[in-house]
Amino acid sequence: MDDRMSHPNRERADRILDAAGELLLRMGYRKVAVDDIARAVGIGKGTVYLHWRNKELLFQALMMRESADLTDEVLQAIKADPAMILPHRMIPGSFLITHRRPLVMAMLRGNAEMFGSLGDLALHKQQDELRAQFEETMLRHGLIRADVPNLSYALSASTLGFYLGDTLSHEFEGVPLEEKAAVLAHVIRTAFEPAGEPDPGAVAEVAAELGSALEELVAGYRNGIYAHDPTRSPG
Structure with missing residues (x-):
């Protein structure tokens, strides 16, 4: 069943969030x-407050919806091909998906003028927990090198450079996005993954384990989006 059909006024709530996203990017x-x-x-201000008690909660719900949609897109790619879970495919895949979402890109780049204090509320805790689980699961199944010092920092710094590089220098603005993703894949593959072909059994196990974690994350986001207070919703 379409999720919107099971919740009265869900369609109106989505229209409010759509408008909020467009205005956020513009203003x-x-x-x-x-x-x-x-x-x-095309509604009254009081109708907006029927969905979220204040502006801050409305925008939290907007970013929760963005995160849910992005995470679900990654999840569907893994379901279609479990090998997408490998770091050199998942990280560049997420890179491309994220670049198609201007709000997520602006949030990730720490655009303080656009987000104000909202950036501090942007679901970092769940995402940090998922990142830690990703690294632990990869290490346990031998799909990532165990000899990299401070793996979390190394992976994060290596990846963020591809997201933030254009904000620091205009030198590489002309490099096509797909080419940037291919370079990112090469860096991750050569720097962080063991040599040789990965064990298909390990890949399948990791895809199942992390796929379940992603499904839980998406479900938690979806539960919160349309709540009067997204931060207090179940899940």
Whole structure:
């Protein structure tokens, strides 16, 4: 069943979030008022408050929806091909998916003017927990090298450079996105994965384990998006 059909006013809530996202990109968090969002949707301000008690909770729900959609896209890619779970495929795959989502890119790049204090509320805890589980599972199944000092820092620094590079220098702005993803895949494969072909059994086990974790994460996000207070929803 379509999730929207099982929740009254879900379609209206999505229209509110769509408008909030467009205004956020155009004006920034501090300048967007609930009045602006209501006007864009063609409803009264009071109707917006029926869904979320204040502007901050509304925008939390917006970023929760963005994170749920992005995570679900990664999950579907893994279900279609379990080898997508390998670091040199999953990390560049997520890189490409993220670049198709301007709000997530702006959040990831720490755009303080756009997000104000909202960046501090952007689901970092769940994402950090998932990242730690990803690394632990990869190590346990021998799909990532165990001799890399401070693996979490090394992986994070190596990956973030590809997201943030254009904000620090204009030198490589002309490099096509797909080429950047291919370079990222090469770096991850050569620096962090053991030589040789990965064991198919290990790949299948990791895909199943991390796929379940991603499903739980998406379910938790979906439970919270349309709650009056997303931070207190179940899941």
